[in-house]
Amino acid sequence: MKLPRNFPLRPFALGLVAVAFSAILFGRAQAGGSHYFPPVADPLVKEECGSCHLAFAPSMLPASSWQRMMxxxxxxxxxxxxxEPDVAAKIADYLVSNAGDRGGQRYSDKLLRGVSAGNAPLRITELPKWVREHRKVPDWEWKHKEVRTRANCTACHVDAAKGYYDE
Amino acid sequence: MNPLTLSHVLAAVLALSVSGAGIAGPREDQLAAYAAAAKAANPAFAGFSAARGKTLHTQSFGLGKPDTPACTSCHGNDPRGAGRTPAGKTVEAMALSVSPTRYVDPAKVEKWFKRNCNEVLGRECNAQEKGDWLTFMAGQ
Structure with missing residues (x-):
């Protein structure tokens, strides 16, 4: 194929680069979709599970984990x-019905990969996917006075309370 | 009435009910109940003391969990300032002047006394300690 003599080669190449770059960004943004875990919507659960730590999204653990925890x-x-037992029962109902292997399934498929309901892990931070995603975080960052514990998601994920866990 | 307006009205009503002098609210009722219990436990009990409450709040006991030797470990040294839990969650100021919606739900107050006294003192607080502490915070 012969290009016309006055074909604007340089703008065309730049355009191609721009398209490729956006495609990469878009791909990342889509991958970011799996970093969304809908936050707790129930006011009672938000209050009781969110006073000491972030009210962790129910889709981050399987139902059996929430049952064991509660x-x-x-x-x-x-x-x-x-x-109080009646309050605990209401909260357990919410967590179980929105758990990662129940109502929250479409948000959790990657995080809960390789986790069997029979294991009923209690710590989100011990899920294999969680460990892999955070393997590059150095020890001094975990010990930083603004972090201190792996349960302090919002120290790094500023929008964690809204459900977003992208960098 | 939309929910925002309703919540504003509720907040205003709550604020009025806790700040209105001489109007008995849940906080006064709870203090009265603590006073009765303190008197029953100790006939020499002569009323709550904000000074004792302050000592309780600020003293380092080291009798409970290692991360929480004192109330101030999480609540911070200034009762009018916010605190922070070990997991990084902000705790609204305990001083009534800064957080006027506090101490209106007796069950909530009891829940936190039970948990936090255990964490700091390694035991539950008694009625006199609870009343002293509430009196201190109500005056802050």
């Missing part, structure tokens, strides 16, 4: 988070 609030990762 059955032992007396020792909640070393803290006493016990609630």
């Amino acid at each position: 059955a032992n609030l007396k020792d909640h990762f070393g803290d006493d988070a016990s609630l």
Whole structure:
């Protein structure tokens, strides 16, 4: 194919680069879609699960994990988070029905890959996918006074409370 | 009435009910209940003391969990300023003047006394300690 003599080659090449670059960005943005975990919408759950830490999205764990967690609030990762039984039951219902292998399934498929409901992990930060995604975070960053614990998502993911966990 | 307006009205009503002098609200009722319990436990009880409440709030006990030797470990040194939990969550100021909607739900107050006294003191607080502490915060 012969290009016309006055074909604007340089603008054309620049245009191609721009298109390729946007395609990469768009691809990332789409991948970012799997970094969205709808935040807790129920006011009771938000209040009771969000006073000490971010109210973690129910889709981040399977139903069996939430059942196990809600059955032992007396020792909640070393803290006493016990609630009145009727309140605890309402919260457990919400977490279970929106869990990553129930209502929240379409948000959790990647995060919960390789996690069997039988394992019922309690810590989101021990899910294989979580560990892989955070493997490049150096130790000093975890120990930073604004971070201090792996449960402090919002220290780095500024929009975590809205459900977005992109960088 | 849209929800925003309704919540404003509610907030205004709440603010009025807790700040209105002489009007008994849930906070006064709860304090009265603590006073009765303190008197029952100790006949020499002669009323709550904001000074004792301040000591309770600021003293480092180191009897509960290692990260929380004192109330101020999470609530911060200034009762009128915000605090921060070990997991990085902001805790609204405890001083009533700054957070006027606090202390209107007795069950909530009891829930946090139970948890936090255990974390700091390694035991539940008694009625006199709770009343002293509330009296201190109500005056802040």
